[in-house]
Amino acid sequence: MLALFDCLRLVVALPDDMVEQTRLALLDMALERQKAISADHAMVNEFWEVYEYLEATGHGKAVVNHSRDAQRIAINLNHFAARASQFSQPVPDLKVLRALLGDSRRHKFIGANVAVNSAVLKDDLTGVGTTVKCWVFAK
Numbered sequence: 001m002l003a004l005f006d007c008l009r010l011v012v013a014l015p016d017d018m019v020e021q022t023r024l025a026l027l028d029m030a031l032e033r034q035k036a037i038s039a040d041h042a043m044v045n046e047f048w049e050v051y052e053y054l055e056a057t058g059h060g061k062a063v064v065n066h067s068r069d070a071q072r073i074a075i076n077l078n079h080f081a082a083r084a085s086q087f088s089q090p091v092p093d094l095k096v097l098r099a100l101l102g103d104s105r106r107h108k109f110i111g112a113n114v115a116v117n118s119a120v121l122k123d124d125l126t127g128v129g130t131t132v133k134c135w136v137f138a139k
Helices: 002-011 014-040 042-056 079-084 094-101
Strands: 072-075 109-122 129-138
Touching: 002 014, 042 079, 042 094, 072 079, 079 094, 079 109, 094 109
Parallel strands: none
Antiparallel strands: 072 129, 109 129
């Protein structure tokens, strides 16, 4: 757009202050567009907001993050939806969410339906976790 504007200046005489204001406006629009393009989809953003809320309710213990690796987030979507409903949190439609989570930018998507030894669902006496199929993301 700036190049097109420079070409327009060759054809039409424009005052310097108008040129400067137009350049600034075009730069602002370009930055705003880049932010919009690089942001997560609204449903994915809502998913991560609910995730952070649920994890905060655990007082340091995992609530929906089944991963034992501190660098990973492992979420079983059905368990996530159940826990979110217990806390009256909105959950986007899981079918739609499954299609969108692969493009997550806040936490980079690693894999779907990965078998994880759960840090959440475990035997209280032995501490052995059950195997859960999760969507895995980088923290």
